[in-house]
Amino acid sequence: xxxxxxxxxxxxxxxxxxxxxxxxxxxxxxxxxxxxxxxxxxxxxxxxxxxxxxxxxxxxxxxxxxxxxxxxxxxxxxxxxxxxxxxxxxxxxxxxxxxxxxxxxxxxxxxxxxxxxxxxxxxxxxxxxxxxxxxxxxxxxxxxxxxxxxxxxxxxxxxxxxxxxxxxxxxxxxxxxxxxxxxxxxxxxxxxxxxxxxx
Amino acid sequence: xxxxxxxxxxxxxxxxxxxxxxxxxxxxxxxxxxxxxxxxxxxxxxxxxxxxxxxxxxxxxxxxxxxxxxxxxxxxxxxxxxxxxxxxxxxxxxxxxxxxxxxxxxxxxxxxxxxxxxxxxxxxxxxxxxxxxxxxxxxxxxxxxxxxxxxxxxxxxxxxxxxxxxxxxxxxxxxxxxxxxxxxxxxxxxxxxxxxxxxxxxxxxxxxxxxxxxxxxxxxxxxxxxxxxxxxxxxxxxxxxxxxxxxxxxxxxxxxxxxxxxxxxxxxxxxxxxxxxxxxxxxxxxxxxxxxxxxxxxxxxxxxxxxxxxxxxxxxxxxxxxxxxxxx
Numbered sequence: 001x002x003x004x005x006x007x008x009x010x011x012x013x014x015x016x017x018x019x020x021x022x023x024x025x026x027x028x029x030x031x032x033x034x035x036x037x038x039x040x041x042x043x044x045x046x047x048x049x050x051x052x053x054x055x056x057x058x059x060x061x062x063x064x065x066x067x068x069x070x071x072x073x074x075x076x077x078x079x080x081x082x083x084x085x086x087x088x089x090x091x092x093x094x095x096x097x098x099x100x101x102x103x104x105x106x107x108x109x110x111x112x113x114x115x116x117x118x119x120x121x122x123x124x125x126x127x128x129x130x131x132x133x134x135x136x137x138x139x140x141x142x143x144x145x146x147x148x149x150x151x152x153x154x155x156x157x158x159x160x161x162x163x164x165x166x167x168x169x170x171x172x173x174x175x176x177x178x179x180x181x182x183x184x185x186x187x188x189x190x191x192x193x194x195x196x197x198x199x
Numbered sequence: 200x201x202x203x204x205x206x207x208x209x210x211x212x213x214x215x216x217x218x219x220x221x222x223x224x225x226x227x228x229x230x231x232x233x234x235x236x237x238x239x240x241x242x243x244x245x246x247x248x249x250x251x252x253x254x255x256x257x258x259x260x261x262x263x264x265x266x267x268x269x270x271x272x273x274x275x276x277x278x279x280x281x282x283x284x285x286x287x288x289x290x291x292x293x294x295x296x297x298x299x300x301x302x303x304x305x306x307x308x309x310x311x312x313x314x315x316x317x318x319x320x321x322x323x324x325x326x327x328x329x330x331x332x333x334x335x336x337x338x339x340x341x342x343x344x345x346x347x348x349x350x351x352x353x354x355x356x357x358x359x360x361x362x363x364x365x366x367x368x369x370x371x372x373x374x375x376x377x378x379x380x381x382x383x384x385x386x387x388x389x390x391x392x393x394x395x396x397x398x399x400x401x402x403x404x405x406x407x408x409x410x411x412x413x414x415x416x417x418x419x420x421x422x423x424x425x426x427x428x429x430x431x432x433x434x435x436x437x438x439x440x441x442x443x444x445x446x447x448x449x450x451x452x453x454x455x456x457x458x459x460x461x462x463x464x465x466x467x468x469x470x471x472x473x474x475x476x477x478x479x480x481x482x483x484x485x486x487x488x489x490x491x492x493x494x495x496x497x498x499x500x501x502x503x504x505x506x507x508x509x510x511x512x513x514x515x516x517x518x519x520x521x522x523x524x525x526x527x
Contacts, residue, residue, distance in 0.1 A: 026396055034275040034415040035396040039205070043273075072312065077250075077276040077305035081312060119308065166304050169341035170334075170417055 001099040006196055007063035008052050013192035015045035021188055028181040032168040037079065037181040044075035044083070060100050064091025078166060079182065082116050082129065083189075089115040106140040113137055120165060127163040127175065131155065132186035144194040151190035155183035205394035209251045209271055216258060220521050223261055224289075230282050232258040233268040237290040243361040243370045244268070244290035247299035247354060248283060249306055250275040252393070252494045253414055255522025256350060263527065264518035265358035266299075274393055274494070275415045277305035283313030287322050295323035295367035297374060299354055301346025302330035303415075325367055327374040329353055331381045331502060333442045334411030334420055345413050348452045348491050348502030349381035352514075355523065359516035373513070377504060380445075384411065384438040385500035386431050387456065391416035391493050410434060414456070414493040414500075428463070432470035435501040440478060445505040448483035450514060451475070452502040457492035459499055464488065467499055483511055490522065 018025070022038030029037035048067045057063045068088030072080055090112030094100050100108075113133045122128040136151035158180035163169045166182070202208050210227055217225035224233045238244060247257045248270030257269035268286035272278035287296045296317065300310045307328070314324045331349035335341055357374035365373075387409040390399035393416060400416035403409060408426065409419035426434070453468040455461070468487045475482055483506060491500070506514065517526030 030396060030400045032417075034417060035393045035400045036274065036276055039395040040273065040276055073279050073281050075276075076272045076279045076309065078303075078308055080277075080279060080305070081308035120304065165342055167342070167413075167415065167417055170345065170413060170420075172341070172420065174420075 001101060002060060002105060003099045004057060004059055004063050007060045008056075009196035010193055011045070011048050011052055011063065011067050013195040014189050015049040017188045017192050017195075018042055018045045018185065025181050025185055028179055028184055032163065032171055032175050032178045033181060034167060036077070037185065040075050040077055040079060041083075041185055044071045044080065047071075047074040059094075059096050059098055061091045061094035061096055064088065064094065067091075078120065079185070082120055085119050086112045086116050086133075103141065106137060109137050109140065122165040125161060126165045127158045127161040127168060127180045127183070128165050129180075129182035129186035131158050131161075131180065132183040132190065136187075136190040144197045148187075148191045148194045151187040155179065155187040158183045200392070200394060200397070202394055205397070208394045209273060212251070212254075213258075213271065216521070223521070226285075229285055230271055230278065231268060231286045231289065232261050232271065233286065233289050234261055234263070236263075237267050238292035239267075240292050241294060241364055242292055243294045243365070243367045244287070244292065244296045245299060245354065245358050245361055245370075246270070246283060246286045246290060246296055247350070248272065248278045248286070249301050249303075250277060250415070253492050256491045257354070259522030260351070260354050260520045262518070262520035264362050264516060265354055265520050265523065267361075274395065277303065277309045280309050280313035280316055283310060284316045284320070287313070287317045287324065288320060291322045295325065297357060297361070297367065297370055298324060298326045299350065299357070299374065300326055300328050301350055302328050302343055303345065304342050323367060325371040327353065327357070327371060327378060329378050331378065331383045332413065333382050333384050333438050334413070347385060347414055348383040348454050348500050349378055349504060351452060351490050351523075352381055352450060352502065352504045353377045355518060356510055356513045358518070359513035362516065373510070377510065380443070380505040381502060382439045382443040383500050383502040384435045385413070385419075385456065385498065386410055386435060387412040387419060387496055387498035389458065389497040391496040393494065408498070411438070412496075412498065414491060416493060416496065428467050429470045429473070431499075432467060432474050432501070436471060436474040436478065439501060439503050440480070443503060443505065445480055445503065447505050447507055448481040448511075449475075450504040450506055451482055451485040452490065452500075453485065453487045454491050454500045454502065455489040456496040456498040456500065457489060458495045458497040461488065464499060471501055484514060
């Protein structure tokens with residue numbers, strides 16, 4: 001079973017990973033975006049880590065709700081509302097139990113990902129974070145390692161796609177051949193789950 | 200770059216703005232720029248915002264006759280809902296607030312969230328989306344046309360209507376009409392360097408230009424060998440006129456992207472006026488300068504807005520902001 005401490009570890013690992021990879025995310029965002037994805041997420045997840053340390057919420061749902069609110073209040077751009085909604089809605093779906101099962105987490109994440117799809121209007125294949133998140137949620141029933149691998153594969157598979165949402169979409173055909181920064185950061189978030197589980 | 204560290208460029212600029220413009224209340228910590236006399240009794244309040252890097256848009260357009268408040272985000276990044284709610288609460292006189300939102304995914308999502316939160320606090324909120332950039336043609340498969348130069352027309356004309364005391368639904372309808380009558384097209388002669396990255400966001404060799412660029416350093420739709428000012432004016436005006444057939448006189452904005460000298464912009468305007476004359480488009484007013492910029496990008500955009508007598512009167516009405524000032 002997964003307790004609040006697990007979810008705090010997840011968010012802390014995500015913050016560390018985003019911090020390590022920030023320059024790479026910004027570099028991916030340069031040819032098809034506006035070169036700020038890494039610095040924006042770094043600022044947001046640093047705020048998440050600081051808030052969790054200060055408030056120490058007692059349930060998995062409350063940890064993710066707090067993390068989501070922090071992202072919405074600090075990131076800006078499209079990633080702030082999208083990642084913020086992902087965590088808030090996942091947290092809400094987890095309810096107020098002190099522990100949740102991996103199956104419950106997979107179910108709640110599916111609710112969160114659906115909320116992101118509704119908010120951003122993106123479908124799989126549009127070259128967005130959805131392309132990493134959907135396969136990850138599908139694989140989560142198997143293991144955290146399988147989810148990580150699926151997210152990574154989904155992010156890598158965005159390279160040949162033509163962007164249909166977000167700022168890269170303005171490039172039309174010229175967005176082809178570039179890996180999507182949002183799918184790449186989403187894969188980092190999923191990989192942090194495995195790290196939190198200590199697998 | 201003339202900065203201290205990339206992390207503080209926005210806060211540093213706001214502190215400098217506060218020092219230069221005592222008529223504005225600049226909240227550096229919460230990133231809100233407000234007219235010092237707000238809320239103004241009986242007047243609808245206009246709130247806009249967006250990523251930083253487009254100065255004087257939006258903070259430089261705060262003042263009597265234009266915006267009531269502006270929310271600057273990080274460079275090229277939409278502000279967060281907390282800023283917009285704070286701004287709305289500071290300027291609402293009870294007559295309601297109009298959010299002026301440029302059509303980018305981030306801006307739309309954050310302003311939508313802010314509108315909901317502000318309404319929860321009892322503030323009446325209307326929104327107008329600015330989407331004037333004709334370079335984005337395939338709107339079914341993109342995030343839709345971008346908001347660029349027309350933002351200035353919307354903020355000026357709706358701001359004048361609010362200053363006259365017109366009610367929220369009228370100010371909103373006017374803002375929408377200005378946007379619908381406006382189209383823009385931009386050209387870059389150099390790429391843009393953001394403080395976070397420190398190097399150009401795309402590679403544009405000397406001797407080439409990008410047609411159909413946005414205002415965030417995103418590359419355009421097409422790259423060509425360098426053209427003359429006259430050829431660029433023809434390309435830009437004709438691109439705008441493929442999507443706008445003015446039967447009335449137009450407002451013209453010849454807008455610099457940040458690194459193109461006024462000498463070149465005025466020369467470019469002469470060519471734009473020539474092409475408009477050849478295409479039979481009557482010009483009511485022209486504004487030339489750096490208004491909706493993209494950091495250190497060289498290049499220019501052309502925005503046309505079809506107007507009538509009412510809109511022209513509102514355009515000519517007095518305005519007093521750091522970035523646009525006449526009649527008062």
